[in-house]
Amino acid sequence: MLGIGKSKGLVGLDIGSSAVKAVELKKRGDSYELVNLGVEPLGQDTVVDGAIMDALSVSAAIEKIFVDNKIKSRSVATSVSGHSVIVKRIVVSAANDAELHSAIPYEAQQHIPFDMADVNLSYQALGPSPSGQGTDVMLVAVKREKILNHTNVLSQANKTPLVVDYDGFAMFNAFEANYHVSPDAMVALLNIGASIMNIVIGREGNPLFTRDVSVGGNQYTDTLQKELDLSYEDAERLKAGQEVGSITAEQKTPHIHSVSEILMLEIQKTFDFFRQTTSTENIQHIFLSGGPALIEGLVEQLKEEFHVPVDIMNPFLNMTVDPKKFDAAYIRELAPRLCVAVGLALRSFD
Numbered sequence: 001m002l003g004i005g006k007s008k009g010l011v012g013l014d015i016g017s018s019a020v021k022a023v024e025l026k027k028r029g030d031s032y033e034l035v036n037l038g039v040e041p042l043g044q045d046t047v048v049d050g051a052i053m054d055a056l057s058v059s060a061a062i063e064k065i066f067v068d069n070k071i072k073s074r075s076v077a078t079s080v081s082g083h084s085v086i087v088k089r090i091v092v093s094a095a096n097d098a099e100l101h102s103a104i105p106y107e108a109q110q111h112i113p114f115d116m117a118d119v120n121l122s123y124q125a126l127g128p129s130p131s132g133q134g135t136d137v138m139l140v141a142v143k144r145e146k147i148l149n150h151t152n153v154l155s156q157a158n159k160t161p162l163v164v165d166y167d168g169f170a171m172f173n174a175f176e177a178n179y180h181v182s183p184d185a186m187v188a189l190l191n192i193g194a195s196i197m198n199i200v201i202g203r204e205g206n207p208l209f210t211r212d213v214s215v216g217g218n219q220y221t222d223t224l225q226k227e228l229d230l231s232y233e234d235a236e237r238l239k240a241g242q243e244v245g246s247i248t249a250e251q252k253t254p255h256i257h258s259v260s261e262i263l264m265l266e267i268q269k270t271f272d273f274f275r276q277t278t279s280t281e282n283i284q285h286i287f288l289s290g291g292p293a294l295i296e297g298l299v300e301q302l303k304e305e306f307h308v309p310v311d312i313m314n315p316f317l318n319m320t321v322d323p324k325k326f327d328a329a330y331i332r333e334l335a336p337r338l339c340v341a342v343g344l345a346l347r348s349f350d
Contacts, residue, residue: 010162011036012170012344013062013076015150017047017194018217018291020061023341024071025319027349032177033320037341038065039334044232049195049214050082052149059156066159076154077163077344079170081198084146086112086139087166087210089126089278093134100125100135112141119143120164126206138207140166163347167191168198168210170343171289174315176205177346181285188283189313190267191339192290194218197263199270201283209274213266217292220259227255241296253297260298264305271306282308289313289339315342 014021024036040061046054065071088111094100104123109116119141126136147164154161171191181187183204191198194217201209217239225235228247238244238252271283286308288299293312302310314335321331 009073010075010077010345010348011066011071011073011159012341012347013078013154013159014167014170014338014341014344015047015052015058015062015078015153016042016340017050017196018042019337020058020065021338021341022062022065022069022071023338023345024073025342025345025348028320031318031320032346032349034316034322034326036069036071037326037334037338038069038071039337040065050080050084051146052153055153055156058153062154062157062159066157074159075162076159077165077347078150078154078161079165079167079340079344080142080146080150081167081212082146082196082214083212084143085166085212086114086141087168088112088139089208090137090139091129091131091134092137097125100137104137104139107137108139108141111139114141114143118145120147142166163344165344165347166210167193167196167340168200168212169207170340170347171198171313172200172202172207173343173346174289174339175287175313175343177342178313178315178318179287185284186279186281187285187287188267188271189287189289190293192216192263192288192292194291197266197290199267201271201274201278209278211270211273213270215263215266217290217295219262220256220292220295223255223259224252228252239295241294256296257301260295260301263298264301267302268305284308286310287313289315289336291337293336312336313339315339 012023019039019041022038025032026035046057052058092103092107094103108121122140124138129136151161171189186203189200197213197215199211200207220239221235224238234244299310315338
């Protein structure tokens with residue numbers, strides 16, 4: 001969505017709070033093939049709420065991924081999300097592309113709560129508005145300091161950022177490339193990261209509504225750490241479903257469940273707001289991505305709460321993955337965490 005320059009041969013690079021993920025794809029006819037992937041964990045507080053705090057650690061992790069996985073391309077697509085990113089669907093009165101282009105800066109001022117001098121603006125025309133008066137436009141504004149926070153680190157790692165996207169749109173790209181749902185179906189994609197959850201609601205290949213919420217996998221870790229008196233590392237292992245000391249499922253489950261309830265509340269608030277402001281239709285299918293998507297009981301809780309099918313997203317579902325090169329079990333385990341990186345790698349073929 002946000003991008004500059006040509007985008008051929010890009011490596012999708014997702015800089016998250018818990019790890020850096022890289023994906024490289026190639027196109028064969030109408031389908032895609034996985035060429036390369038790498039994941040490098042980041043230390044606690046290296047990236048906080050989407051902001052890079054320790055640039056040296058992140059640039060070292062990026063360099064390590066490229067060296068370890070023999071990734072040759074230096075051109076990358078990366079993405080951002082959180083408080084410094086505003087995504088709004090607006091209606092602009094414009095008869096053609098030129099009018100639309102010149103109207104955007106003025107329209108943006110009415111909708112963006114930042115000083116226009118401090119932001120990078122991008123937009124995508126979605127077609128005629130339902131009322132027939134003007135064009136539906138997805139407007140994106142990102143604080144320049146947020147983009148620089150990412151691009152400076154990439155430069156330190158000797159990489160060239162050609163595209164800066166929004167996490168939610170990257171996830172939506174990965175979804176579109178792999179899933180074929182009914183054109184009428186209203187779907188909600190939830191990308192649960194370590195500290196931020198991106199919610200994107202869309203239909204017929206168009207994202208209609210987005211929201212970023214400051215909840216994620218870290219809340220599970222913090223709660224387990226505090227309530228069960230554990231170290232950060234042990235709480236992380238327990239969250240991932242591993243056994244830790246003599247802690248039983250009966251001790252762990254209520255704490256996992258209580259954090260999932262906080263997520264449910266935020267998702268419900270988002271769905272309600274979507275119905276009030278965008279469309280009165282109900283969500284018909286939920287797709288989950290991100291590491292915490294695999295949290296014990298989360299899918300079941302979502303099904304109970306919203307009474308719709310819930311699936312964990314696989315960004316390689318419709319892609320060729322060579323079993324000689326990539327271990328199937330490893331890909332299966334990693335897949336939900338790689339949705340944003342896959343969506344970014346797809347920008348090579350725009």
